[in-house]
Amino acid sequence: MSDSFNYWINGEIRSSQSPLTLVDVLVSEGYLDENPVGDEQAAGESQTQATGRFQAQATGRFIVALNQSIVAAADWAASVVKPDSKIDVVGAITGG
Amino acid sequence: MADSTAQDALVIGGETIPGRLWLGTSMYPSPDIMGQSLQAAGPGFVTVSVRRQTARQVEDNGHWQLIDQWLKKSGSLLLPNTAGCHSASEAILMANMARQLFTTDWIKLEVIGDDYSLQPNAFELLSAAETLVQQGFKVLPYCTEDLVLCQKLLDVGCKAVMPWAAPIGTGRGLQNPHGLRMLRERLPDAVIVIDAGIGKPSQAMQAMEMGFDAVLMNTAVAKALDPVAMAGAFRNAVTGGRQAWQAGTMVEREQASASTPTLGMPFWHQ
Numbered sequence: 001m002s003d004s005f006n007y008w009i010n011g012e013i014r015s016s017q018s019p020l021t022l023v024d025v026l027v028s029e030g031y032l033d034e035n036p037v038g039d040e041q042a043a044g045e046s047q048t049q050a051t052g053r054f055q056a057q058a059t060g061r062f063i064v065a066l067n068q069s070i071v072a073a074a075d076w077a078a079s080v081v082k083p084d085s086k087i088d089v090v091g092a093i094t095g096g
Numbered sequence: 097m098a099d100s101t102a103q104d105a106l107v108i109g110g111e112t113i114p115g116r117l118w119l120g121t122s123m124y125p126s127p128d129i130m131g132q133s134l135q136a137a138g139p140g141f142v143t144v145s146v147r148r149q150t151a152r153q154v155e156d157n158g159h160w161q162l163i164d165q166w167l168k169k170s171g172s173l174l175l176p177n178t179a180g181c182h183s184a185s186e187a188i189l190m191a192n193m194a195r196q197l198f199t200t201d202w203i204k205l206e207v208i209g210d211d212y213s214l215q216p217n218a219f220e221l222l223s224a225a226e227t228l229v230q231q232g233f234k235v236l237p238y239c240t241e242d243l244v245l246c247q248k249l250l251d252v253g254c255k256a257v258m259p260w261a262a263p264i265g266t267g268r269g270l271q272n273p274h275g276l277r278m279l280r281e282r283l284p285d286a287v288i289v290i291d292a293g294i295g296k297p298s299q300a301m302q303a304m305e306m307g308f309d310a311v312l313m314n315t316a317v318a319k320a321l322d323p324v325a326m327a328g329a330f331r332n333a334v335t336g337g338r339q340a341w342q343a344g345t346m347v348e349r350e351q352a353s354a355s356t357p358t359l360g361m362p363f364w365h366q
Contacts, residue, residue, distance in 0.1 A: 010148040010149075010150070011148065029150075029151055030150075030151030030152070031151045031154065060164075060197070060198075060199075061154050061157075062149060062154045062197070063146075063193055063196050063197050065189070065193065068189055070189075070192055070193060070196060088148055089148065089149060089154075090146045090147060090148055090149060090193055090197070091146065091147070091149035091153065091154045091157060091160070091197070092144055092145075092146060092157060092160035092163075092197060092198070093144065093145050093146065093147045093149075093159070093160070094120070094121035094122040094123075094124075094130070094144060094145070094159050094160075094163075095120060095121060095122055095143050095144045095145030095176070095177045095179055096120030096121075096122045096123075096143055096177070096179065096264070096313075096314030096315065
């Protein structure tokens with residue numbers, strides 16, 4: 001029996017066989033660079049440093065909602081994506 | 097950005113708005129033409145929105161990057177909208193997304209009630225406005241010219257109201273000038289901005305001549321054959337209309353009245 005589960009990002013279905021956090025999803029979808037500073041430095045990076053780095057990558061560019069609740073960048077790493085979770089990543093567009 | 101002089105500053109919620117023409121950023125032929133149009137219009141507010149985006153779209157967001165640069169150098173203010181929302185809960189969530197993304201408390205509140213006319217849903221609009229004001233937003237609701245609705249929106253703390261001239265994107269101009277004139281007369285101290293349905297500079301000027309505080313538009317500029325020139329034309333119209341309002345227009349008459357004196361006219365009653 002498989003442990004895989006489905007979740008949604010911007011209306012598109014995804015499947016995973018392992019537990020995920022929002023950081024995992026945002027990295028896999030390309031919104032966040034998992035390791036922009038190089039392997040050696042990343043290996044020694046603290047959770048706080050990683051959060052700050054992700055926050056810097058997102059600020060002014062996109063925000064994230066999980067099941068229609070906005071999730072601050074500081075909470076992405078602790079936000080578990082459960083089965084049938086709906087994730088929205090929104091950015092700026094032109095408007096009238 | 098010299099259309100809102102110190103003597104005639106437009107102040108909303110304690111903040112001076114640097115222009116009485118407000119401009120949307122959609123539907124321009126290119127980011128470059130949008131940027132030139134912003135330059136020509138000198139808008140007090142520039143409207144934007146939020147939508148789902150892929151990582152690639154976030155990365156290659158040329159329009160937004162240009163708008164962001166324009167805002168930093170011009171002094172124009174950013175006005176995110178909740179376009180596309182059909183309920184108070186949707187609009188509240190989108191407003192909060194916009195506040196976090198754009199770091200501004202200003203919000204153009206749109207809650208659509210009819211997809212054909214894009215007429216606002218007055219009930220959901222009022223509910224959303226009340227909540228957003230409580231959350232610290234400076235709410236500018238897109239509404240109809242309904243006097244009672246506008247009064248209620250102001251009562252719950254909206255900083256201004258923005259009745260339509262005509263349905264969004266139609267360019268039909270002021271469809272109910274009597275109702276708008278009455279709204280202006282009954283709410284003399286409120287900031288009232290005409291939003292949507294303006295198609296020509298003459299219509300923007302008409303709104304300003306009636307004493308409205310500003311005009312917000314998008315399609316009429318973006319869809320002009322020459323958007324940059326049209327942006328300048330609207331800027332002039334809004335400035336001229338405001339000056340006319342301040343100068344006080346003459347009272348209309350039913351009968352002709354000669355402007356050249358008859359006194360001293362040769363052969364008169366000879």
